Structures are given as C-alpha cells and as structure tokens.
Amino acid sequence: MSNRNxxxxxSPAKAKTIEGxxxxxxxxxxxxxxxxxxxxxxxxxxxxxxFTPHYEISEGKHQLVKELSDLSKKSDTVWLATDDDRExxxxxxxxxxxxxxxxxxxxxxxxxxxxxxxxxxxxxxPRTIDVDLVNxxxxxxxxxRLVGFEISPVLWKKIKPGLSAGxxxxxxxxxxxxxxxxxxxxNSQASFKTQGFFKTKAGKILQGDLNKDYTEEKDIIxxxxxxxxAGFKVSNKEVKPAKRTPAAPFTTSTLQQEASRKxxxxxxxxxxxxxxxxxxxxxxxxxxxxxxxxEDALQAAANQIASEFGPKxxxxxxxxxxxxxxxxxxxxxxxxDFSISSAGVEKDEQRLYDLIWKRAIASQMADAELERTIITxxxxxxxxxGLSGGEKLQYQATGEVIxxxxxxxxxxxxxxxxxxxxxxxxxxxxxxxxxxxxEQIKSRxxxxxxxxxxxxxxxxxxxxELGIGRPSTYAPTVSTIEKREYVNKEWREGKSxxxxxxxxxxxxxxxxxKTEIFGVEKGKLFPTDTGLIVNDFLFNYFKEIVDYDFTxxxxxxxxxxxxxxxxxxxxxxxxxxxxxxxxxxxxxxERKEVNVAREIGVDPKTGKxxxxxxxxFGPYVQIGEQEEGGPKPAFASLKKExxxxxxxxxxxxxxxxxxxxLGEFEDIKMVVNNxxFGPYVKHGPAFYSLQKGMDPYxxxxxxxxxxxxxxxxxxxxxxxxxxxxxPDVKILNGRWxxxxxxxxxxxxxxxxxxxxDLTLEKCLELATAQAGKPAxxxxxxxxxxxx
DNA sequence: CAGTGAGCGAGCTTCCGCTTGACTT
Numbered sequence: 001m002s003n004r005n006x007x008x009x010x011s012p013a014k015a016k017t018i019e020g021x022x023x024x025x026x027x028x029x030x031x032x033x034x035x036x037x038x039x040x041x042x043x044x045x046x047x048x049x050x051f052t053p054h055y056e057i058s059e060g061k062h063q064l065v066k067e068l069s070d071l072s073k074k075s076d077t078v079w080l081a082t083d084d085d086r087e088x089x090x091x092x093x094x095x096x097x098x099x100x101x102x103x104x105x106x107x108x109x110x111x112x113x114x115x116x117x118x119x120x121x122x123x124x125x126p127r128t129i130d131v132d133l134v135n136x137x138x139x140x141x142x143x144x145r146l147v148g149f150e151i152s153p154v155l156w157k158k159i160k161p162g163l164s165a166g167x168x169x170x171x172x173x174x175x176x177x178x179x180x181x182x183x184x185x186x187n188s189q190a191s192f193k194t195q196g197f198f199k200t201k202a203g204k205i206l207q208g209d210l211n212k213d214y215t216e217e218k219d220i221i222x223x224x225x226x227x228x229x230a231g232f233k234v235s236n237k238e239v240k241p242a243k244r245t246p247a248a249p250f251t252t253s254t255l256q257q258e259a260s261r262k263x264x265x266x267x268x269x270x271x272x273x274x275x276x277x278x279x280x281x282x283x284x285x286x287x288x289x290x291x292x293x294x295e296d297a298l299q300a301a302a303n304q305i306a307s308e309f310g311p312k313x314x315x316x317x318x319x320x321x322x323x324x325x326x327x328x329x330x331x332x333x334x335x336x337d338f339s340i341s342s343a344g345v346e347k348d349e350q351r352l353y354d355l356i357w358k359r360a361i362a363s364q365m366a367d368a369e370l371e372r373t374i375i376t377x378x379x380x381x382x383x384x385x386g387l388s389g390g391e392k393l394q395y396q397a398t399g400e401v402i403x404x405x406x407x408x409x410x411x412x413x414x415x416x417x418x419x420x421x422x423x424x425x426x427x428x429x430x431x432x433x434x435x436x437x438x439e440q441i442k443s444r445x446x447x448x449x450x451x452x453x454x455x456x457x458x459x460x461x462x463x464x465e466l467g468i469g470r471p472s473t474y475a476p477t478v479s480t481i482e483k484r485e486y487v488n489k490e491w492r493e494g495k496s497x498x499x500x501x502x503x504x505x506x507x508x509x510x511x512x513x514k515t516e517i518f519g520v521e522k523g524k525l526f527p528t529d530t531g532l533i534v535n536d537f538l539f540n541y542f543k544e545i546v547d548y549d550f551t552x553x554x555x556x557x558x559x560x561x562x563x564x565x566x567x568x569x570x571x572x573x574x575x576x577x578x579x580x581x582x583x584x585x586x587x588x589x590e591r592k593e594v595n596v597a598r599e600i601g602v603d604p605k606t607g608k609x610x611x612x613x614x615x616x617f618g619p620y621v622q623i624g625e626q627e628e629g630g631p632k633p634a635f636a637s638l639k640k641e642x643x644x645x646x647x648x649x650x651x652x653x654x655x656x657x658x659x660x661x662l663g664e665f666e667d668i669k670m671v672v673n674n675x676x677f678g679p680y681v682k683h684g685p686a687f688y689s690l691q692k693g694m695d696p697y698x699x700x701x702x703x704x705x706x707x708x709x710x711x712x713x714x715x716x717x718x719x720x721x722x723x724x725x726x727p728d729v730k731i732l733n734g735r736w737x738x739x740x741x742x743x744x745x746x747x748x749x750x751x752x753x754x755x756x757d758l759t760l761e762k763c764l765e766l767a768t769a770q771a772g773k774p775a776x777x778x779x780x781x782x783x784x785x786x787x
Numbered sequence: 788c789a790g791t792g793a794g795c796g797a798g799c800t801t802c803c804g805c806t807t808g809a810c811t812t
Binding site: 010011012013030031032033034035037038042060082083086087088090091137140141143144145146147148149150151152153155156161162163164165166167168169275279287469470472473476477591613615616617618620622626632633635637673674680682687689748 | 788789790791792793794799800801802803804805806807808812
C-alpha cells in the first residue's frame with residue numbers, strides 16, 4: 001500500500017498532534033531532532049580542503065533513518081516540516097541527503113504554531129530548502145567544533161586531562177569567576193539609614209524615610225538633637241494614579257527563572273517536568289525564545305478570562321520578544337487548553353503547570369490600576385539643614401493602594417532581589433501643612449552589598465541577554481560546567497557582624513550595638529580553583545573566544561551567510577587562520593606559568609615558604625620546596641570552601657594540624673584526619689566518618705568517643721542473626737533489606753528465603769555459590785559511562 | 788577505600804544544537 005504523503009517533524013509529540021489535523025492521507029513521523037552530525041574525533045573537518053565537513057548518521061539513529069527512508073520511498077510527497085529556524089532548516093537538509101529521495105518529491109513547509117489553521121496554511125505554501133540558511137548552520141556547527149576541539153586539548157596538556165572549553169560554556173564560567181572576584185574585592189561600607197515616626201492630628205503613626213544617609217555616628221546624634229524641638233509638618237502630599245502591566249508569557253529562560261525563584265527548582269528539574277507536561281499534551285513546546293501567542297491561544301485566553309473573572313479583566317496583548325538573538329520558531333509556553341486550570345501527575349508537575357497557566361492568563365489580562373501617595377515631612381524652617389552643607393532634609397512616605405487589581409488577581413512576577421517586597425501600603429490621612437508630633441527617630445547602620453552570586457537560573461538569564469546559547473542548551477550548559485567542576489552549587493552559612501542602632505525617643509537618644517547575620521547563600525554558583533585557573537588561561541590566551549561579544553559578532557556573520565551575502569567557508573577561514581596560530585603558540589607555554597603556585601607566606605616554625613597550588617587531586621598547600629634527595633615537604637589539601645587565591649596564612653597553617661591525636665579510648669589511640677571521602681576518626685583498625693557539622697580541626701575527644709559509640713549502636717541494630725560457630729558469618733540489615741555477610745563478602749539473599757530462617761549450612765552454601773561473583777554488578781551501559 | 792602532589796609514556800577525554808531513549812538491583 002502506498003502512503004500519499006509523509007510529513008516529518010522534529011518532535012514525536014508534535015507528530016501526534018499534527019496527524020490529528022491532517023487526516024488519513026498523511027502519515028506524520030518525527031526525526032527526534034538532528035539525525036546526522038559531524039563525525040567523531042578530529043577528522044570531521046578537512047581544514048586543508050576548504051573546511052569540508054564530514055557528516056555521519058548519529059549513534060542510535062540508524063534504525064530511525066531507515067524507517068523514514070522506507071516510508072519516503074513509498075510516498076508521493078515528502079513534507080519536511082522541521083522547525084522554522086537555522087537548525088530546523090539544517091535538519092531538513094540532512095534528511096534530504098540521508099533519506100536519498102528524489103528532489104521532485106520533496107516539499108519544505110514551516111509553521112510557528114501547532115494549530116490546524118497554521119498547518120493547513122503551511123501545506124498550501126510549500127517552498128524549497130533554503131541553502132543559505134543551511135550554510136549558516138554549517139558555519140555555526142563547524143566553528144563550535146573547531147573552537148571546542150582545538151582549545152580543549154590545550155587545557156589537557158597545560159592544566160588537567162578531561163577539561164573542556166567552548167564558545168558557550170567558557171563564557172558561562174567567566175561570568176561566575178568574575179562575579180566571585182568582584183565580591184572578594186568588594187569593600188562593604190556601612191551607612192546610617194534613618195526613619196522618622198510621626199503622630200498625625202488624628203493620632204495615627206506616619207512613618208517616613210530620611211532622604212540622606214550618613215556614615216558618621218556623630219552626624220546622626222546632631223540630627224537627633226536638632227530634631228527634638230524642630231516642629232515637623234506635612235510639607236507636601238501628592239496623589240498620583242499609576243499602573244502595572246503584566247509580564248509576557250514564558251519563554252524557556254523566564255520559565256527557568258520563575259521556577260527557580262518561586263518553586264526552587266534547578267533548571268534541569270524545570271525542563272524535565274515541562275517535558276512531561278508537553279508529552280502529556282498539557283502545554284505548548286517548552287524550548288522556545290518567543291513570547292508571542294497564536295490567534296487561537298489569544299482567543300481561548302480571552303474567553304477563559306471573561307468567564308472566570310469577567311470581561312473587564314480581559315485585555316488582548318501580543319508581546320515583542322526582547323532578545324535580539326531569538327529565532328522564534330515556536331509560540332511562548334502556554335497551556336494547550338486554558339480552561340484546564342490544573343494538570344500534571346506529580347505534585348511538582350502540577351505546581352509548574354499552575355505557574356505556566358497563571359503567567360499565560362495574566363499576560364492577557366488588564367493592567368492593575370493603582371493610586372500612589374507620596375507624603376513629605378519637614379521640620380519648620382528647616383532648622384537643622386545646616387548639618388551638612390545646607391541640603392534640604394526631609395522624610396518621605398510612599399503608599400500604594402490598588403484601585404483595580406487586573407492581572408494581579410492571578411499572578412505577580414517575582415524578582416531576584418528578595419528584600420524588595422512591594423506590598424500594598426496604606427498611609428494615614430493627613431493634610432498639607434498639618435503639624436506632626438515626633439514619636440521617634442530610628443537610625444541603623446546598613447552595609448552596602450556587592451552584586452549577588454549567580455544562581456543557575458540567573459546565569460541563564462545573563463547568557464540569554466548576551467545572546468549566548470539556545471533554549472535547548474541552557475540547562476545542559478549549566479550541567480556541563482558543574483560536571484567539569486568549574487563551578488559548584490553551594491549552600492553557605494552566613495557570618496555575623498555588628499551594627500549600631502540609635503533611637504531618639506521622648507527626647508533621649510539610646511545607642512545599641514547589635515549583631516546581624518550576613519552572606520547566607522542558598523544554592524548559588526561558586527567557581528572552583530579549576531574554574532578560576534581555566535578562566536584565567538582562556539582570558540590570557542583566547543581573549544576573543546571568551547569575549548562577551550564573541551557570539552553576537554559571529555551571529556551577525558551567520559545572518560549575512562543566511563542572506564546569501566557571504567560564503568560560509570570564507571567566514572570560517574577568516575576566523576580559523578589566526579585562531580589556529582594562537583592554538584599553536586600555546587605549545588611553548590610552561591605548565592607552571594598557567595598553574596601558578598601562590599605564595600601565601602612564611603611558616604613561623606621553619607621559616608620556609610608556604611605555597612598553594614592546584615594538584616592532580618585538587619588544591620593543596622605545601623611547606624617549602626622538594627630538594628634533591630631531601631625529605632618530602634609537608635602537604636595538606638584545602639578545605640572545600642577554601643580557594644587558592646584567597647586562603648590566608650593562618651588558615652593554611654591550621655591545615656597542617658592533621659592528623660591530630662585525640663588521646664586514648666578503651667586503651668586504643670584515636671586519631672582524626674582528612675580522607676579521600678572526607679574527615680574520619682581512626683580507632684585501632686576501625687574508621688568512623690565525621691558527621692555533618694563536625695570539623696576535624698576542632699573536634700574534641702568527647703565528641704569522637706560519642707561518634708564511635710553511636711556507630712556501634714547503629715551496627716548492633718543492623719545485626720539480624722549471628723552464628724556462634726562462625727563469627728565471620730552474619731545476617732545484616734542493609735539499606736535495601738537483609739543481606740548475608742561472610743567475611744568481607746556481601747551476598748544477596750535470594751527471593752523466597754526468609755532471612756530469619758537461614759541456617760549456617762544454607763548461608764555457607766549461598767557463599768560458595770556466590771564465590772567470585774561481585775555482590776553488586778556494576779551498572780552497565782551509558783549510565784556507567786556518565787560517571 | 789582512609790595517600791597523593793613531578794614528568795614520562797600508551798590511549799583516552801573535548802564542542803553546540805536538535806530531540807527522547809530505558810541497563811536491572
């Protein structure tokens with residue numbers, strides 16, 4: 001039987017939907033993304049022969065390509081309906097090449113929304129494959145391979161095997177590294193923020209902020225003294241209408257940001273959950289850079305809003321996509337059916353759907369109308385304005401009242417700055433000129449803060465602003481730099497510091513010194529020593545590649561190629577020749593130049609230099625140099641939160657305090673040390689890992705004994721059965737249930753046998769049957785490779 | 788499991804973008 005029409009799209013979920021729109025003359029299949037890619041290794045691009053790329057069918061795609069090929073041979077027309085962007089055009093071209101079909105049978109169609117109208121319209125307007133656009137993709141692909149596969153081996157030689165560099169990931173690392181250094185350099189300044197509390201004629205309290213910050217305590221004292229009999233008045237009152245406008249519906253990047261802020265999801269978790277909702281047909285495609293909605297969606301949202309909230313809440317809006325690099329091959333992320341307000345299997349899926357629904361609905365709702373009131377309060381005749389140069393000191397109170405909630409009924413976008421909450425604030429009624437009683441003036445020191453460290457999501461936001469990376473790669477890029485250990489996602493406890501608080505009340509000034517916790521970090525990205533060293537190296541030798549504008553610059557050239565005004569090989573050739581020279585020039589760089597040992601200071605005991613450096617097994621400090629034939633110098637690994645470039649001499653010295661003697665327990669020596677798997681206490685032949693919060697440098701003998709005793713109790717609770725005749729044979733309770741331990745071998749108890757009923761004979765029988773076989777097989781396949 | 792940290796050598800690693808698979812304890 002012959003199928004008249006074969007349609008090929010990229011995603012199977014999309015294929016299913018479209019098949020429903022097209023009827024039985026059409027069979028719709030998916031390519032599952034790219035089907036061919038550059039061959040593996042360094043022979044993919046023939047640099048000598050005008051950068052000729054060599055492609056092959058990707059691993060695991062042979063079966064699929066064969067199926068598509070067979071189907072296409074049986075069809076009269078093959079509709080290549082891959083995405084309407086650079087990569088999509090390329091997939092169509094690769095399909096044409098790989099399926100080996102007659103050109104006359106091929107039609108290329110595009111649509112940017114999955115609606116019946118859009119698909120049918122596309123079928124009526126087929127075109128041919130846009131070779132210029134395909135060439136722009138080839139240039140992108142070849143450039144990325146050349147950059148990645150020429151720089152990475154330099155890192156293996158000069159820094160550490162297995163490292164990587166690339167147009168996208170290296171900029172991501174640079175952002176995190178530079179932010180960390182800004183924070184380290186940041187000089188936090190304290191200044192006094194002052195609030196006045198005044199009593200109105202009607203007896204209510206009106207609170208306002210002083211329009212000047214002082215750094216000196218004496219200025220605040222003078223101000224307070226001058227305020228006692230100053231005579232405050234309402235000097236002005238302004239009431240202005242204001243409005244707030246809803247945010248655009250989600251793109252991939254804004255979805256990741258909001259899910260991170262409101263639901264604390266990692267960017268990967270957000271994408272996994274969104275994928276499930278998409279496959280279940282609940283939301284539109286989740287990898288998109290567009291904020292626009294289809295006509296159908298606009299209508300459906302308007303209907304939903306009118307019926308749920310009333311027609312005056314509906315306001316049709318189409319949002320312009322902000323980012324210049326957007327290719328807009330899909331709609332914004334939205335529910336497929338606005339009348340379904342809850343969807344998803346797991347709890348987190350439901351929460352994500354709820355967020356998507358609200359954001360999309362709110363985007364089509366009316367503005368919120370507010371009334372903003374600003375009241376200023378001044379002392380009569382400005383009696384104390386002479387304090388510092390004669391500027392006008394005044395207090396200001398701002399209040400906001402919502403007159404019409406509009407979209408706020410449904411959704412309010414959060415922001416990265418946690419402290420700025422925009423709650424509705426109602427001010428007491430006052431009249432201009434009204435005299436105010438002074439209740440109190442409160443002034444406290446606040447410290448200035450550096451720009452915050454990136455979260456995964458705020459890093460994605462920054463990358464998108466720079467036009468670096470694509471919706472499909474944001475989450476994988478973050479994972480890559482984490483996997484390479486260039487950055488770590490960390491939780492850190494804060495430190496405490498003192499601040500001064502001055503209060504003027506009933507004519508008296510009281511001073512208090514209080515403490516606050518600052519610098520608490522939750523799931524923020526910190527660069528590692530490797531990340532910092534690799535970044536410095538790339539910045540010194542491959543400045544162009546890690547330049548924040550590099551991608552934007554090459555994107556402009558890709559666009560010129562897509563317009564047919566520039567040959568892709570010409571562009572690559574112009575880039576490659578100087579680039580390759582730089583790569584070659586790195587051969588003469590000494591490893592020591594790249595991985596510089598930092599001098600921390602001098603050991604007071606020996607007078608030898610203490611240095612810090614990145615070693616094969618991580619960062620370490622060392623006392624003195626290795627002399628020929630001499631003894632080995634003392635080494636110590638850095639603690640997890642320490643960095644080579646910021647560790648102090650004092651901190652370094654304590655690192656040499658290990659191993660530390662903890663005295664004796666039960667007549668056996670106890671020693672605490674740092675092991676490969678963390679700090680431990682060794683007691684005779686037994687090892688005890690330190691628990692969270694215990695520090696090997698400070699742990700006391702008592703705590704160590706408690707640790708040992710607690711572990712023994714836990715071990716006793718593990719034992720189900722022992723045999724007097726053979727003390728080496730035990731039945732123990734493990735994490736996944738009971739198991740048999742014979743000597744050092746752990747043996748699985750077969751199904752159907754009750755652990756309690758096992759006899760010694762049966763145990764030994766199981767042990768011999770198990771001999772030689774590992775108790776737990778190593779995980780096979782690609783999951784093992786990942787590690 | 789509970790040190791090591793240099794450099795040599797075999798043969799390995801690595802890019803960015805599209806998209807969803809499913810080893811067996």
